[in-house]
Amino acid sequence: MFVELESVFNNDGSSLAIDYSYSLDDESIATPVHVVGEIFNKTGIVTLKAKATFDYATQCALCCKPLVRHATVPVHHILLTEIQDEDFDDLYVQVENMRLLVDDLVSEDIWLAIPPRFVCKEDCKGLCAQCGADLNEGPCGCKKVIDPRLAALEQLLGE
Numbered sequence: 001m002f003v004e005l006e007s008v009f010n011n012d013g014s015s016l017a018i019d020y021s022y023s024l025d026d027e028s029i030a031t032p033v034h035v036v037g038e039i040f041n042k043t044g045i046v047t048l049k050a051k052a053t054f055d056y057a058t059q060c061a062l063c064c065k066p067l068v069r070h071a072t073v074p075v076h077h078i079l080l081t082e083i084q085d086e087d088f089d090d091l092y093v094q095v096e097n098m099r100l101l102v103d104d105l106v107s108e109d110i111w112l113a114i115p116p117r118f119v120c121k122e123d124c125k126g127l128c129a130q131c132g133a134d135l136n137e138g139p140c141g142c143k144k145v146i147d148p149r150l151a152a153l154e155q156l157l158g159e
């Protein structure tokens with residue numbers, strides 16, 4: 001969604017509510033992204049503050065079970081008509097011609113916020129390295145491969 005920000009930039013104290021959904025074209029984003037928040041001008045500083053919510057489809061990094069997680073990503077930026085400093089950070093966003101494409105900004109924040117790996121539960125036992133069985137469903141019967149160095153250490157410690 002494009003928002004026209006001329007009146008916000010020009011009027012201290014003004015604000016614009018945002019509440020819309022867009023579809024992020026990626027197979028891992030299972031629902032439309034719902035964006036709720038506002039763009040406001042406080043003492044001449046224009047800030048975008050919103051939350052993006054959606055379902056994220058992924059798999060457990062340990063047992064490979066498919067997972068769907070409800071995700072909420074905060075979106076917080078200061079909008080400027082001109083970026084002055086060369087080495088600006090992610091907080092500052094330049095708005096060309098007082099128009100902002102909110103979707104792109106939110107999508108960038110989503111990709112930055114999504115953790116690189118998910119686990120289905122904190123104590124997921126994962127898959128057996130030998131037979132591939134899901135160890136959450138019980139032991140698979142494979143013999144443990146004991147590292148000889150570890151075995152020697154265990155003997156030393158008296159088990």
Ligand SMILES: [Zn+2]
Nearest residue numbers: 060063120124
């Ligand atoms: Zn798992």
Ligand SMILES: [Zn+2]
Nearest residue numbers: 128131140142
């Ligand atoms: Zn096994």
